[in-house]
Amino acid sequence: MISGAEGHLPYAPCTLDELTVKGYDYWALGHVRKYDVLRERPHIVYAGCTQGRHIREPGNKGCVLVEVEESEIRTQFVPLSVLRWVEVKADVGNAQNIEQAAIAFGDVLSRKLSDLEGLKACVRAVLTGRCPAHGRLSIDPEAVATNIRAVASEVSQGKVWIEKVQLQTKAAIDFDGIAESDTPQGELLRYLKELAVNPQTFEELGLDLTGLKSKLSRSGVKLPENEVVELFSDVGDILLTMLEDEEGL
Secondary structure, three states, X not given: OEOOOOOOOOOOXXXXXXXXXXXXXXXXXXXXXXXXXXXXXXXXXXXXXXXXXXXXXXXXXXXXXXXXXXXXXXXXXXEOOOEEEEEEEEEOOOOOOHHHHHHHHHHXXXXXXXXXXXXXXXXXXXXXXXXXXXXXXXXXXXXXXXXXXXXXXXXXXXXXXXXEEEEEEEEOOOHHHHHOOOOHHHHHHHHHHHHHHOHHHHHOOOOOOHHHHHHHHHHOOOXXXXXXXXXXXXXXXXXXXXXXXXXXX
């Protein structure tokens, strides 16, 4: 492989110039599972792979057909994959609830279907945007995934399988304003911020997470170690949403 290939450890590394001076007319490179023509004289080509295996191998996959006639070399990429891995991002900024967020995703997905050229697809759904439904999405991720899968199946007529649903939304609530207010919600946000920036305060709560960490480790899930601020921000979103449901903000 060519040295410096993004996202890959060095495996039999070389440079384009090193291959060029060898005098060969065609180099078929491996290890990198993405089709790419690095040079045409001589031909230096990554054929990629015939079928993507996971979400980190998206796009069309296939092989390279090489035809040689006297001193002329012709190459052609030939699609062979029967299934695509695709990440679909949808801005759900106007969603008031989980159902509306799923519908917004379905609208984006329906426009992406033409890119699949009739193939089935494994889709990672990524929901983005600052929306009123953020807290509710965070509270019930299983309901979010269920609604996303139902909408995806409907708009694709069963050709799309949702591999994972990722929430990258933000709350539409003015947290800064609430945090400065003389209200229970403001006091809650200020306390969560103190916990996030002061590890000693967090430790004084006396929470023993050993058992939880052990159970999560067996499932492949790890508690965040360097994302404490973001973690407490999510907690604030969820708690304020619950309070809003009870009494309004």
